[in-house]
Amino acid sequence: MTARxxxxxxxxxxxxxxxxxxxxxxxxxxxxxxxxxxxxxxxxEYGRTRVLAAATIEExxxxxxxxxxxxxxxxxxxxxxxxxxxxxxxxxxAGRVSGRTQEIQRLVxxxxxxxxxxxxxxxxxxIIDCDVIQADGGTRSAAVTAGCVxxxxxxxKMMDLGLVGQMPLRHLVAGVSVGVVRGRPLLDLDYxxxxxxELDMNVIETDRGELIEVQAGAEKGPxxxxxxxxxxxxxxxxxxxxxxxxxxxxxEKSFLFMAYGYKP
Numbered sequence: 001m002t003a004r005x006x007x008x009x010x011x012x013x014x015x016x017x018x019x020x021x022x023x024x025x026x027x028x029x030x031x032x033x034x035x036x037x038x039x040x041x042x043x044x045e046y047g048r049t050r051v052l053a054a055a056t057i058e059e060x061x062x063x064x065x066x067x068x069x070x071x072x073x074x075x076x077x078x079x080x081x082x083x084x085x086x087x088x089x090x091x092x093x094a095g096r097v098s099g100r101t102q103e104i105q106r107l108v109x110x111x112x113x114x115x116x117x118x119x120x121x122x123x124x125x126x127i128i129d130c131d132v133i134q135a136d137g138g139t140r141s142a143a144v145t146a147g148c149v150x151x152x153x154x155x156x157k158m159m160d161l162g163l164v165g166q167m168p169l170r171h172l173v174a175g176v177s178v179g180v181v182r183g184r185p186l187l188d189l190d191y192x193x194x195x196x197x198e199l200d201m202n203v204i205e206t207d208r209g210e211l212i213e214v215q216a217g218a219e220k221g222p223x224x225x226x227x228x229x230x231x232x233x234x235x236x237x238x239x240x241x242x243x244x245x246x247x248x249x250x251x252e253k254s255f256l257f258m259a260y261g262y263k264p
Contacts, residue, residue, distance in 0.1 A: 040153025044146035053146035055154035071121025141175030
């Protein structure tokens with residue numbers, strides 16, 4: 001009796017290198033108050049990617065905001081030399097910040113300002129320092145997610161001190177990467193997947209499902225609107241899960257954060 005050949009496994013069901021399904025996030029972990037001396041801090045892990053965000057409250061604003069009664073939220077981003085497989089020299093050695101670093105820290109700053117009531121903040125500035133401890137893809141998305149948690153903790157501290165009369169954080173915000181690798185749409189790409197992606201996209205979204213930023217680029221050829229729509233839906237579901245983890249972590253500090261949460 002001749003055995004029948006087993007049907008080939010559909011591409012969409014083929015496990016990834018870490019055994020995840022295409023629409024599955026890496027394990028996401030959030031640790032609060034990771035640094036004792038900051039005004040709010042969080043360590044966020046997307047699988048092997050680890051980003052530490054620390055907030056600093058300053059009683060001043062950039063010159064262009066003096067006298068306006070409005071505050072400011074900004075961010076800085078850096079990668080530790082051994083956050084990658086091979087040592088990356090510190091950027092200060094070159095005497096300038098790279099274009100990639102500038103792009104990411106501006107992304108983080110824009111994302112956090114978009115969900116902050118800057119008038120309620122008063123003439124104060126909050127600086128979010130995002131440092132990549134270990135990089136395995138998705139560092140900018142993890143930086144936004146960590147930065148939001150650190151910002152929320154800093155704003156809660158300002159409320160406790162009576163510096164603000166209401167919570168200036170209007171929404172939670174988080175990010176995730178999506179892409180097409182060997183013809184398959186994938187959620188939350190690690191470095192190996194990202195390095196061979198035909199299409200790579202980073203999506204930043206609020207806890208109301210509103211988009212703040214979409215960065216998409218075809219690496220090997222143009223992509224269709226259908227591809228874009230499908231990846232956005234995949235990212236939407238992933239961010240929803242990340243936002244719930246943000247809320248769960250912040251609720252441990254204060255029931256004030258009960259009001260936040262993902263609502264598609």
